Amino acid sequence: MGGRGGFEPWLLALAIGAWVGGFDVLYACQDIDFDRAHGLQSIPVRFGVPAALAISRGLHVITIVCLVALAWVTPLSTLYFAGVGLVAMLLVYEQSLVAADDLSQVKRAFDLNGYVGILYLLVLAAAIYVR
Numbered sequence: 001m002g003g004r005g006g007f008e009p010w011l012l013a014l015a016i017g018a019w020v021g022g023f024d025v026l027y028a029c030q031d032i033d034f035d036r037a038h039g040l041q042s043i044p045v046r047f048g049v050p051a052a053l054a055i056s057r058g059l060h061v062i063t064i065v066c067l068v069a070l071a072w073v074t075p076l077s078t079l080y081f082a083g084v085g086l087v088a089m090l091l092v093y094e095q096s097l098v099a100a101d102d103l104s105q106v107k108r109a110f111d112l113n114g115y116v117g118i119l120y121l122l123v124l125a126a127a128i129y130v131r
Helices: 008-037 043-047 049-073 078-096 106-129
Strands: none
Touching: 008 043, 008 049, 008 078, 008 106, 043 049, 049 078, 078 106
């Protein structure tokens, strides 16, 4: 097993990158005025808040697709799929807290986002060790 090449690390890296990137774009929406005032070319400045939220949601979809794909190339139990389903539900809820015309819940989404990583770690560990 060890030392062999495979898709597993790439899928996991893409999932984590898309997850963090999706939240970072969402979080950046609240800083749009600062970014504009200082000439920063953030995604919300360049594309607008509605498009930035769509980009964030798209990145979170990529996250879930990669996490599911990981189970296709790795022998993970059905417990893993249930856990990824819970992760997906948390991401959907996180995204539902923020709207283009109401960014007041970004902090709440930030707090919730911390649980996504913890939940995924616990689910993956359980799926690996409980077969």
